[in-house]
Amino acid sequence: MKLAVAETGLDMSGMTVLTEAATGAYAVTPVLAAMAGAKRVHAFTRPGRHGTVLDAKRETMELAALLGVADRIEILDSISPEMLHNVDIVTNSGHLRPLTAELIDQLRDDAVIALMFEAWEFRGEDLDIEACARRGIPVVGVNERHPAVDVFSFLGPLAVKQLHDCGLAVLGNKIGLLCDNDFLAPLHTGLTSLGAKVKTFDSVAAVHPDAWDAFVVALQPATTPRVGQAEATHLAACARAGAVVVQFWGDIDRTALARNGFAVWPTSPVKQGHMGILLSDIGPEPIVRLQTGGLRAAEWVRRGGAVTPDGFAQLVPWPAAT
Template sequence: MLMKRALAETGLDMSGMTVLTEAATGAYAVTPVLAAMAGAKQVYAFTKPGRHGTVTDAKRETFEIAATLDVADRIEILEKISPEVLHSVDIVTNSGHLRPLTAALIDQLRGDAVIALMFEAWEFRREDLDIEACARRKIRVVGVNERHPAIDVFSFLGPLAVKQLHDCGLAVLGNKIALLCDNDFLAPLLTGLTNLGANVETFDSVAAVHPGAWEAFVVALQPTDSPRIGRAEAAHLAACAPDGAVVVQFWGDVDRAVLAANGLAVWPPQSVGQGHMGILLSEIGPEPIIRLQTGGLRAAEWVRRGGAVTEDGFAQLVPWPEVT
């Protein structure tokens, strides 16, 4: 089973710990179950209705998995988080139903509690949690090294981009693709696309793109406060592309209205949340999610137990800002 293998490969051990995470649906239903499988004495899983399912859906899917692994008795699903729960937890995950982690929530945590970011530290989004409150309380926010051999989520990024291109009607094989990337996603994305036979040229900014017979612009630009593709950028891409080119939003916010006004198609067709990826890892199966969630818990567990943070280890720290 994928979950047991992920636990064995990472060495996740949450014995004696209390964890607050989410109860979600689909592949994300595994998170509280993984914590319980790793020996957590109590797992609180908060849920609420969302676009991926109802409260009933989340409860059912979580307990269906937990029951088969005989850990359901240590998972409690919550629709409201009490101060007593917050006072008791060792680890809180930066998970969808819990976000944003507000100052009011953070101020209720013990001083030795740890927040599990659940992705790499450099991908931190300020809208997810109040980092100033964490700095004031000295609450550590722990990213996970997704490139650690026991986790290796980055190897799924190339197949994920290929899935997006297939979904929007491109074969990848033989397609001429401009890959716009200014971050550490570059190498796995380039490898994944070229291994499938795409003709790829890379650019670290929209301004660097030159005219060509581009069939797609794959955008993987680190989000900022404003869209990475706004009015000026959309006009530049339109000037560089033939009719029918599509802008594929892998990561990095884009202004869909100005892209459409410039005659460019956008994939995915629906808008995604600010700062979020245009496709979920779960779109290519449960394994990358299981690896990522196990790794996120392992990184936080490591720091909570006093482990040293090293470049090649599981854990990364989000730096605290200066607070007055």
């Protein structure tokens, strides 16, 4: 965490931040803000599948105490309008989502929302982008490929972990990589570097018959599943018995795939629009880098910094006025 703050140059001095208090690797977010000099960090939490309110408070404050910043972090289970009036940066974090028009309307005119991932990955259900446009509040993505953040380099190891967890060696496996977005290069590199025989396709329709061991799905989510009944039937016609469909990103129809004889990994359903594996599943470092980068991008915009292709910050486009 100290290294990430130093490498990104994160400086939140004088700022008030509203973020979440969470468990595991995600406990780092409010602590990073405080480490970077934020004068006050409000960390909202609620019960979830990863822990209770007490769990989140304990893990966050133990980490904060270890780093000597506990006095500037406040754990909350409710958010008042008065607090929102004083916030500089709000993070698009799990416990806070969705960021509603009601919340956004209480923010200061110069407040900034930190998306906490790249702008092109924006999900409309996370926050009310129309309310942000009406208020003139920037929604700031983070350049995950910036050298001081470099989260994209962890995507290959994440896919490898999924394949290992479902019982494939990767080495020598024939893998169809279904990807139509910027995840393609790091996923391809990660799989081929461990000896997989990888063929890439930008759609299910482009897949051809072969002795596939697995299909890794990394297709940008849409309004309907990227692998539905028709796609599952096509894949089944192209693959040998026993092939696995690995959901990295992009919604899939699990029933249709099972009906066509596929095993699906992970075995539990994935929330719509979300990845099938957490960055923290290979350790805390990707999360530390991502959260620090997300805060740095928002801090940069909040201080009036210019958004450039090689910088930390990206902007989510506001919808056109009607």
